């Protein structure tokens with residue numbers, strides 16, 4: 001069935017019916033033409049398919065496997081594993097007759113307290129974009145459309161359905177749209193979900209600039225746009241802006257409004273055709289691709305999916321500290337403490353909440369290893385925690401090593417609201433502190449969807465962050481603790497020392513939920529590094545039981561233009577005793593720039609596995625975008641000519657090898673200077689330098705000569721004059737009798753000409 005031909009056969013009413021759902025999860029069928037209804041489901045860390053959809057989309061979902069949430073998945077820095085996660089989920093959708101999976105979420109982590117951060121990948125757009133692209137490729141390889149969300153600048157839960165994000169153009173593109181751009185270009189999603197909020201005063205669901213000019217015309221998106229559930233506004237404006245499907249459905253209101261708008265001449269019927277065709281193109285494509293996975297679900301499939309979920313969790317966990325206590329040796333007497341050791345927190349609340357068939361817990365998973373257990377705290381009844389803490393301290397008497405399973409309870413972080421701070425519950429901090437002072441080795445295992453503060457960090461011997469690890473959480477934690485598997489995750493977001501250190505702190509969630517993104521491009525490590533702000537754990541950080549050495553960085557050319565690519569390679573050795581995986585990270589820094597730029601930005605990463613003593617050479621290819629910033633005068637990315645440093649290392653704060661490259665930018669910025677343009681800006685342009693440069697040199701020579709001959713002028717006069725001249729509007733050369741206004745106009749005409 002062809003989308004265009006099918007739409008051409010439809011009546012206006014049939015086409016209009018396709019533009020909203022038949023219920024909470026389905027599109028409308030058009031039986032007359034043999035067109036079936038298509039189902040879409042949340043996503044993204046498991047399949048939340050409701051057998052019997054109720055009107056609010058809650059409850060009754062199938063029992064299935066829950067995978068690690070996005071904040072964990074990004075920490076694995078492993079695009080192959082993430083693609084496999086997409087494949088496994090896509091195959092499950094296909095078996096369940098689900099045509100579209102609502103995810104992944106790739107909004108940037110502007111603040112660590114956004115309630116939905118567990119569903120988002122990173123504070124770094126390059127990482128988020130690459131991980132999202134891998135996930136989408138996996139899902140779509142099974143003939144199921146992904147639906148990346150929430151487009152765009154939807155970075156908090158407070159007033160998430162009405163707030164107005166105020167973002168300047170450079171920040172919007174460099175930080176908040178880059179991940180979307182990368183995944184659209186790399187993975188071609190069949191759909192995209194526009195967010196609830198407004199951006200610079202216009203709701204995304206009516207934002208033609210964002211949905212058409214940027215998403216389609218700039219980024220090349222070819223799928224259809226669906227509103228977030230309930231984000232649809234006036235039909236005519238929405239369709240015109242580029243919204244195709246409005247969800248949820250269940251009434252004929254939208255359909256009627258579309259028909260009425262067409263009949264009244266307020267909406268061109270061709271735009272209705274366009275939307276219907278886009279929706280059908282994606283859904284009909286899903287029917288044309290066979291899944292490579294099993295057609296029927298069986299015990300074996302579920303088991304295999306669970307095993308993969310566990311393996312993924314093991315690859316995501318980050319070892320944050322290890323004072324020679326991990327991996328735990330077999331002969332040690334170990335006490336597991338904490339409710340989360342028995343009933344772990346492993347996923348977030350809200351639309352991505354999975355009805356797990358089976359969740360592993362650490363106490364059961366450690367069976368046979370001689371581990372005892374004390375509950376330590378009560379997440380529901382805090383008063384009970386005092387007694388439980390005393391019991392845990394008593395139980396610890398016999399132990400060599402105490403492992404405390406701590407983290408954020410579900411009520412702390414969720415879709416729908418933001419966290420108040422980044423603290424763990426007070427009773428958990430107290431428990432950790434008390435146990436850490438018993439003179440025993442203590443290890444903390446964390447379960448959290450976003451960064452937490454760790455006031456006890458100096459008193460404990462080791463910390464493993466499991467994040468929200470999905471169904472395999474307990475088994476994965478035990479296997480990591482005992483060294484059956486070597487930790488290899490790296491932080492995909494900075495852990496600040498305290499919430500007020502975060503750059504968005506003064507503008508989050510904004511007055512009346514209208515946040516001004518005043519920190520601009522400086523989110524996450526871009527800010528902390530530039531401010532030399534101390535953090536708890538930096539972006540890209542994570543330890544291993546083995547050690548890696550980096551050597552022999554090579555670049556295949558040291559001078560390129562921004563139309564070329566350049567290859568950078570480095571050797572990585574496993575010099576420790578364990579087999580392990582390393583995330584090799586590449587950052588780029590411009591040595592001097594006319595505009596404000598971060599000290600470094602991630603432009604490449606690769607995860608490799610090495611046996612002890614083994615070496616691998618890792619190669620990265622860099623292109624224009626690795627060196628560019630978004631220049632608002634051309635509304636595009638731009639490379640300034642100059643020297644750049646390419647840095648390769650094990651974390652943003654652990655650069656092991658660097659190399660220089662000179663890049664020549666080939667784009668000329670448009671020049672339109674007037675009498676009030678600063679002289680510096682004029683000579684920063686090629687033509688300005690050519691024409692005004694010699695005139696200025698003459699002026700500077702004269703002022704130097706004056707300074708040399710006139711003893712009454714103070715030291716530094718010539719330098720001061722030079723700086724002052726460069727910073728003043730060009731017309732001031734006439735005020736100070738260095739040129740006439742006519743001569744200045746003549747020069748400007750030549751440059752602008």
Ligand code: BGC
Pocket residue numbers: 042057102149228229351
């Ligand atoms: C959420 C989306 C979700 C949708 C359907 C919305 O409230 O923001 O992420 O996909 O509901 O459940």
